Amino acid sequence: MAAIDSAKRANLSRQGAFVRRAAKSLIRKRKKASEPGSPPSSHTGLLREFIYFAYEPFTQSVIIGPVKTNQVFFDGDGEPVTGTVPEVLEYGGSIRVREVFQYGKWRRADLRSRRKLAGLPSRLRKVTIAARPYMAPALVSAKEDLAKVWQNSVRRSA
Template identity: 40%
Template sequence: MAGMKITKMFFDTKKVISATDRATRRVFSKFGAFVRRGARSSIRKRKAVSAPGKPPSSHVGLLKKLIYFGYDTDKQTVVIGPTPLGGKAEVPALLEYGGRKVVMGRRGRKQRKRQVATYSPRPFMGPAFEKEKPKLPAMWADSIK
């Protein structure tokens, strides 16, 4: 037989897995940052109400500030989106997808009867994700080192 050592034909599995995990974290974190930036830039701060189908207007600027992303190491995924506004998780979802919500009508200081309010969708996360999604394969190129 040829004078070759067999140990040189195998690769270090732990190093490969470690490099892959590191690249995954780096790529997904970068992707999350790009989607967050796109979503934030689509929300304009103004007093007027946005048209249905367009990104929402932020009157105070709170929705824009509360969009975050985070990498989940256990599932190796990135979560991108707004945190609950004022403790109410349904507000960002109502803006993104639209829907109905029971609200209490008011007249002055007195509480009135319950009313059903219908919200038109004003997506801001979905379009930002779709805009950045084609760039994801290029981020993976030469990422594992």
């Protein structure tokens, strides 16, 4: 039984690595925005770098996906919401961005310092983003490798 559990843990971790690698390879690092329906472009490379996988021993499964970001966006009531960027990219949707009027144009507000924002006119702008899936296509592209992982994974001991 211990051999089966260790083989299952090793194989699920290997599968997580396959899907993670496939997802990272779908995201291109470039300045141009991607077309809706195709995987997103990463302007800084952070989206591609923050895709991880982990084996969950309690459920005996593997979790694969991007880390929640610490960027702050706002919901419909103006309440701050964090970690929404990877979800909105995968499924599409809308987020609200706080902007300040500075140097003659509206710019995204840097929420790390309230002093810099004091006295400046601000607004919440709703940004709608079309779906740019990358995790679901990564799972589909890695499926043929996933079956090969389980072949001869548990061997009989003599």
